Amino acid sequence: MQLKELSERAGVSAASIKFYLREGLLPAGESVHATRARYSHRHVSRLRLIQALRAVVGLNIEQIRTLVKLADDGAPRLELLAAVQRTVLGLTPVSSGHGDTGTRAGDAVVRLRNWPDAPSDARAALDAHVSQMESLGVPVTVELLDAYSKALDSIADRDINATAAPEDTNELILTAAVGMHLHGQLVLKLLALAQASHAIGRYKKDAESTTLPHP
Template sequence: MQLKELSTRSAVSTASIKYYLREGLLQPGEAVTATRARYDEKHLRRLELIQALRQIVGLGIEQIRAIVSLADGGAPRLEVLATVQRVVLRLDPHDAGSSHDAGEGHVRARPGDAVVHLRGWPDEESDARDALDAQLALMERLGIPLSAEILDAYSAAMDTIAGLDLQLTAAAADLDRAILTAAVGMHMHSQLLLKLLALAQASHAIRRFD
């Protein structure tokens, strides 16, 4: 298909398509002449991904570029999805600082170690683990109680939800579709979880105090 048909089928203006081409978010089409190119279904899927990341997830051009450049560069799917998670959930990638050597070759315990071991999750470095460490350390500094029972209940629920989410992502036929499913899913599901939690808290409060 040519640019006009690509614009019609994707519902993206030709000006926007040309902008995405200049920015490297969309791969060039197959050259037909010096001024014309042919596009295919891969371009349609990429435009769908870009529009979803911009309009639904609310990402900017640089954030989208960080994701699609990995995909176009042949990065492993795990690395691409980790980047999607970091960008979409706005995880702070800084190291919580609790896993470095403690002076004599000893490794200090990290705040999230108990959860990782409790759930049997891989004991691997990730932005998600650093973010959890930082959150738990902050709560401890603020004197917010967090019992083993609460961590067990919360992490068990999240483990189940994450497994369901990953089934959808793993079923995607290509990487662009996997990114779309993961990014939109992370964004919308995280909002859904917050709303469900709010309703559950309100319901418990009504039963107890009303």
């Protein structure tokens, strides 16, 4: 297909496509003429990925370039998923030196769920967050970690299963990035609703019991 058809199929303006080509986000098409190139369904897939990462997840051009370069360079799926998670969730890379010191809470949750005891950006982020909570006097008990991790383990299993299907790396990144962003927000919204519901159930009854009856 030529540029006009590519634009129509992907729902992206020709000007944007040319910009993505210049920025290296979109691979060049097959040259058929000095001023024309032929594009394929993979270009459509890449454009849909770029648009979703920008509009839905909110990534910038440099962040998108980093992810698609990993895909184009043939990075292993585990490395690619780790990069997507790091970028979408804003995690600090372990290589920066922030993942060297674990916490008792981090060790405990790994044992509780039988998760691999391996360094990762996510593990470093958990350890850093737990350390901050403890420095503020907010207790992080094993019981708390058990309850939270048990619920989230099944959610994570569903999310990762969704990334096992796509063979196209564009679809893999799209599924993982959009899923991590939207599912993460869904978990937070459900938690907020659960907290509000428990608060209403507890304190509304208290308020009603202390309200004086009308004469």
